[in-house]
Amino acid sequence: MEIKGKVHEVGAVQQVTDSFKKRDLIVQYAENPQFVEYIRFEATQDRVNIFDNLAPGEDVEVSFNLRGRPWTNKGGVTTYFNSLVAWRVTKTAPETAAPAAHVPPVDISSAPDDDDLPF
Template identity: 30%
Template sequence: MYELSGTVKQIFEEKTFGSGFNLREFVVTTEADKYPQDICLQCIKEKVEMVNQLKEGEKVKVSFDLRGREYQGRYFVNLNAWKVETAIAGSDSSSNGDEPPPFDPSDEILDEEPPF
């Protein structure tokens, strides 16, 4: 489990795939470092609803998991958010999800099945 805090910079449109799988990505700008970083995270399946409640410019704290995979000799990493807390009047209130969802290999998006 990892966490980061920052400001919502951009929210992308929800993507739905033929299998019924859906995801929505959003970008959070961290301000803890000397140089701010724009970090793209994603919510999948029922967690997409958390992103629907966010607004650009809003301060958030995001809990997420790393998901990595190899596909055709290239490596990919996704940051899957499972909890988003927004700052309201100096206090935190959480949006959906108190614990990470169990890992489901079907969550991975591949254009074709791996050869094994």
């Protein structure tokens, strides 16, 4: 899956355990500019460095996998967690509206007067 947006925040690398580290990236996603969403992506292990050269305000495309897992507490209640795991981030050019194609005006004043038309 891919999504385009602006970097809002780049988190620090978190060493969760001796053998596990992760890092967060928050991206502003504005499919509808009136309702901006802040989407949290994570990178783990050797991929935490894919966020190294990013700065707030930069336009990016994030390639990610959607992951989900259950967790059951001691009381037997199961909760489900979702994660957006980034595996590539590409800087992109800011999106702008495409310029309208320029069509030159047609000069009809010099058209021959053709009276042979049947109507």
